[in-house]
Amino acid sequence: MESFLRTFSDQTINGLVIGNIYAFIAVGLALIFGVGNLINFAHGSVFMVGAYVGWICMTWWNLPLAVAFVVVALVCALVGMAIERFALYPLRGAPPIAPLLATIGVSFMIDQAVQLLFSRNPHAFPNPLIEHRFQVGGVTVSAIDLLIAGVGVATALTLYAFLRFTRWGWALRATAQDREAALQMGVNVNAVNRMTFAIAAALGGIAGLLVGMYFNTVYPTMSFQATFKGFAAVVLGGLGNVPGAVLGGLLLGLIESYGVAIFGATYRNLFAFVILIAVLVWRPNGLFSLRPRVAQEPLTGTFIAKGRPVPTPKWLIATLIGVAFVLPILVPNPYLLQILTNAWLLGMVALSVTLVTGTAGQTSLGQAGFMAIGAYASALLVLRLGWPFELSMIAAAFISAILGTLLVFPAFRLRAAYIAIATLAIGEIVNQVILNWEGLTQGAMGIAGLPPPSLLGWQMIRPHEIYYFSLALLCLAALVQWRLVRSPLGRTWRSLREDEIAAQAFGVNLNRYKTLAFGVAAWIAGLSGAVTGHMYTYISHETFTNTTSILALTMVILGGMGNLLGAIVGAVTLTALPEVFRGLADYRYLVYGLTLLLVIRFRPQGLLGTD
Amino acid sequence: MALLEIQRVSRAFDGVLAVNEVSFQMDEGETVSVIGPNGAGKTTLFNLITGLDRPNGGDIRFDGESLIDLPPDAYARRGIARTFQHGRVFGNLSVLDNVLLGAHSRRRATQARSSFLHLARELFYGLFWPSSVRQEEQILRAEAETILAQFGERLLPRLHQPAYSLSYANRRRVEIARALLLKPRLLLLDEPTAGMNPAETAEMLEFLHTLKARGQTILLIEHKLSLVMKLSDRVVVMDEGRVIAEGAPEVVRSDPRVIEAYLGHHRTGEGVAADEVAANHAPRAVVADFSEGAI
Numbered sequence: 001m002e003s004f005l006r007t008f009s010d011q012t013i014n015g016l017v018i019g020n021i022y023a024f025i026a027v028g029l030a031l032i033f034g035v036g037n038l039i040n041f042a043h044g045s046v047f048m049v050g051a052y053v054g055w056i057c058m059t060w061w062n063l064p065l066a067v068a069f070v071v072v073a074l075v076c077a078l079v080g081m082a083i084e085r086f087a088l089y090p091l092r093g094a095p096p097i098a099p100l101l102a103t104i105g106v107s108f109m110i111d112q113a114v115q116l117l118f119s120r121n122p123h124a125f126p127n128p129l130i131e132h133r134f135q136v137g138g139v140t141v142s143a144i145d146l147l148i149a150g151v152g153v154a155t156a157l158t159l160y161a162f163l164r165f166t167r168w169g170w171a172l173r174a175t176a177q178d179r180e181a182a183l184q185m186g187v188n189v190n191a192v193n194r195m196t197f198a199i200a201a202a203l204g205g206i207a208g209l210l211v212g213m214y215f216n217t218v219y220p221t222m223s224f225q226a227t228f229k230g231f232a233a234v235v236l237g238g239l240g241n242v243p244g245a246v247l248g249g250l251l252l253g254l255i256e257s258y259g260v261a262i263f264g265a266t267y268r269n270l271f272a273f274v275i276l277i278a279v280l281v282w283r284p285n286g287l288f289s290l291r292p293r294v295a296q297e298p299l300t301g302t303f304i305a306k307g308r309p310v311p312t313p314k315w316l317i318a319t320l321i322g323v324a325f326v327l328p329i330l331v332p333n334p335y336l337l338q339i340l341t342n343a344w345l346l347g348m349v350a351l352s353v354t355l356v357t358g359t360a361g362q363t364s365l366g367q368a369g370f371m372a373i374g375a376y377a378s379a380l381l382v383l384r385l386g387w388p389f390e391l392s393m394i395a396a397a398f399i400s401a402i403l404g405t406l407l408v409f410p411a412f413r414l415r416a417a418y419i420a421i422a423t424l425a426i427g428e429i430v431n432q433v434i435l436n437w438e439g440l441t442q443g444a445m446g447i448a449g450l451p452p453p454s455l456l457g458w459q460m461i462r463p464h465e466i467y468y469f470s471l472a473l474l475c476l477a478a479l480v481q482w483r484l485v486r487s488p489l490g491r492t493w494r495s496l497r498e499d500e501i502a503a504q505a506f507g508v509n510l511n512r513y514k515t516l517a518f519g520v521a522a523w524i525a526g527l528s529g530a531v532t533g534h535m536y537t538y539i540s541h542e543t544f545t546n547t548t549s550i551l552a553l554t555m556v557i558l559g560g561m562g563n564l565l566g567a568i569v570g571a572v573t574l575t576a577l578p579e580v581f582r583g584l585a586d587y588r589y590l591v592y593g594l595t596l597l598l599v600i601r602f603r604p605q606g607l608l609g610t611d
Numbered sequence: 612m613a614l615l616e617i618q619r620v621s622r623a624f625d626g627v628l629a630v631n632e633v634s635f636q637m638d639e640g641e642t643v644s645v646i647g648p649n650g651a652g653k654t655t656l657f658n659l660i661t662g663l664d665r666p667n668g669g670d671i672r673f674d675g676e677s678l679i680d681l682p683p684d685a686y687a688r689r690g691i692a693r694t695f696q697h698g699r700v701f702g703n704l705s706v707l708d709n710v711l712l713g714a715h716s717r718r719r720a721t722q723a724r725s726s727f728l729h730l731a732r733e734l735f736y737g738l739f740w741p742s743s744v745r746q747e748e749q750i751l752r753a754e755a756e757t758i759l760a761q762f763g764e765r766l767l768p769r770l771h772q773p774a775y776s777l778s779y780a781n782r783r784r785v786e787i788a789r790a791l792l793l794k795p796r797l798l799l800l801d802e803p804t805a806g807m808n809p810a811e812t813a814e815m816l817e818f819l820h821t822l823k824a825r826g827q828t829i830l831l832i833e834h835k836l837s838l839v840m841k842l843s844d845r846v847v848v849m850d851e852g853r854v855i856a857e858g859a860p861e862v863v864r865s866d867p868r869v870i871e872a873y874l875g876h877h878r879t880g881e882g883v884a885a886d887e888v889a890a891n892h893a894p895r896a897v898v899a900d901f902s903e904g905a906i
Contacts (some may be wrong), residue, residue: 188842304703484738487740487744488737489733491711491712497703500698502665503700505683505692506687506716506789507793509682
């Protein structure tokens with residue numbers, strides 16, 4: 001009993017300390033959401049930059065801790081202002097999802113830049129504090145715990161005083177309440193925006209420094225987890241609600257801490273994602289709001305630029321398909337064929353994204369989750385039940401369609417940017433379940449020894465064989481989708497993309513048509529995932545990550561939302577580009593991030609136009 | 612039996628009664644107008660009748676069946692179509708597609724009994740385009756063009772242009788055409804002439820007269836009283852969420868309560884009345900109508 005109490009109180013301290021750090025991240029996200037109505041995906045990247053700057057201060061320059069804090073806050077504030085100035089400021093007046101996508105591009109760029117500068121490997125972060133642990137009333141507390149608590153309380157008080165009693169704080173709160181009115185009263189809302197980013201980024205950077213010290217390590221991939229923990233905390237506390245964000249952060253820390261104690265460490269990240277979706281769906285105003293706030297949601301939840309698609313005559317498409325089919329004969333270069341095979345398989349995923357995001361207007365950042373379901377379904381059917389690949393592949397597509405749609409179903413009532421966050425979380429949940437359901441999926445080990453794709457006894461081992469197979473599947477998927485989007489069903493999908501209220505008034509059952517869109521999309525993505533898995537012969541919970549989802553969305557934006565040929569052109573371009581310019585291969589994600597930023601800024605309708 | 616029965620319907624927002632125990636009825640073939648100053652609750656009432664919003668109390672019956680527990684997409688299938696006050700065309704869809712969407716609830720695919728059958732049919736039809744579906748599309752398309760032809764050359768040459776490229780008045784026409792392709796038993800028009808100049812308004816009045824002559828049941832919200840008086844069989848006047856008068860246009864027009872509602876709220880004090888009249892351009896337009904002797 002006593003040991004239970006001890007564990008319990010230790011876990012509580014743990015949870016509060018981690019929660020304190022989440023609160024730092026969440027407050028920044030809440031400020032940015034409140035002022036700019038923007039969900040900032042680059043926040044975790046700034047957090048990671050903070051950790052690295054702190055690491056440089058301590059290990060390269062041996063600066064005292066207090067100075068390191070100041071340097072981290074200043075550098076991150078500058079980074080935040082730069083993000084606002086160069087990535088977001090030019091997008092004023094664009095649909096609200098545009099700046100959100102821009103922050104994804106920024107986060108890709110920052111993460112890869114840090115990887116290039118400091119390698120992808122973790123670096124040890126020395127703890128400058130005494131290692132002694134204090135016993136306070138039966139609870140063990142370390143110096144770093146006290147430091148984090150102290151910095152947390154001090155920052156919270158400073159921020160409160162700033163928002164409450166200074167002119168800039170007033171201006172910030174006024175802008176958050178009513179941007180137009182603040183502008184009319186002479187508030188320089190652009191300056192307020194930039195200042196908000198600076199404050200948020202400084203807080204995020206300090207959180208990074210504290211996390212580095214707490215876990216004694218810094219690594220580039222800490223950024224994405226931080227972004228998501230921050231989202232979960234913000235959503236718990238109510239979007240845009242700063243005190244709520246603090247409470248949400250602490251609560252999330254406690255839930256994680258107790259959850260890990262009960263279920264085990266591999267479950268740690270699952271809680272945040274599940275909480276995120278559950279709160280978004282069932283209590284979209286957060287746990288602490290007394291009455292629902294007036295919805296600020298924009299009418300359209302996707303990124304559809306005005307304009308017509310670039311006309312593509314039938315002979316051109318026939319020629320392109322012809323070229324793709326004779327290419328292996330003309331250029332029998334296995335390396336090229338391998339890259340194009342990847343492009344065809346990713347092209348299918350891009351098609352599935354363009355269906356839900358472009359045609360039906362539900363921005364999806366979780367498409368890799370459908371691929372993972374398809375890949376695991378096929379792998380298990382073949383290896384456990386001895387099914388032939390032809391059958392398992394088709395079954396996997398249907399399993400992905402059904403499971404995928406069931407997973408997304410609770411999020412159907414969400415609109416605008418929230419569906420993007422929810423789908424991203426769903427993609428993560430799929431991977432977390434794969435990681436933790438060891439009995440079925442072999443957990444972190446992954447599944448090895450998948451037989452190569454085969455068709456009626458024909459084993460596809462050589463590059464041109466799998467090339468033809470994946471090209472044929474891509475053509476099939478494109479044909480299916482083309483028939484659907486040109487039919488009255490396609491018209492109905494587009495209507496709910498344009499205006500859900502008006503569509504509903506004319507009898508469109510939103511849930512049914514979203515089900516159809518996600519079902520077909522998950523079918524195509526699942527098929528691609530199954531083939532991809534067997535092609536790799538090995539799959540794990542890290543094979544189909546959110547990076548793939550974001551990449552697929554980037555392809556679609558590059559090609560033109562809702563444009564089928566555009567999705568495939570986008571897939572080929574983004575897969576081939578880093579390979580064609582061999583020097584770019586190491587800068588792959590910089591290229592992706594930059595592409596996303598530039599297309600959104602300068603050609604929002606994409607290369608071939610939205611359809 | 613009346614086609615539409617509104618029985619003591621109320622809707623409150625944060626304690627403010629936007630619609631307060633409103634009751635009236637409409638018969639098949641009638642044209643009824645709801646008028647009243649801005650903020651009287653007209654559009655809220657429309658949203659309640661079309662299922663976009665739920666009443667806090669009361670009942671709305673259509674053809675004897677209570678509507679208030681139905682999901683919003685069920686109203687269209689019963690033959691209720693509407694246009695929106697601020698216009699809600701599908702911006703990136705062509706004019707033709709906008710209008711064709713009005714027939715959504717008439718399409719065979721949407722007639723299935725269960726949601727599973729509905730989805731299966733949509734998929735099957737979409738993939739294989741059987742001849743029955745092609746035929747249906749052709750018929751609906753011809754109907755859509757016939758409806759659009761009633762606006763002369765305003766929309767026919769623009770069939771394949773995206774709706775966002777249309778003028779404000781043309782978007783209103785597209786919305787009305789979309790509602791008409793539903794073949795509605797009840798057509799609700801929310802300020803169909805807002806933003807139209809006098810010539811366009813006269814044209815719209817003529818159009819609505821034709822509709823009415825064909826027996827179309829119309830429930831209309833409109834600020835241009837001259838149009839209301841010429842078109843309506845009956846007028847329902849709302850103010851502050853309540854029905855303050857109801858009857859034939861010539862009766863309502865001389866009702867002192869109506870004139871008071873439009874010209875000023877004596878019971879809320881002079882200052883408020885002056886503010887309100889100054890702040891709302893719509894009542895001012897109405898005042899102009901009064902002074903021109905339009906009614």
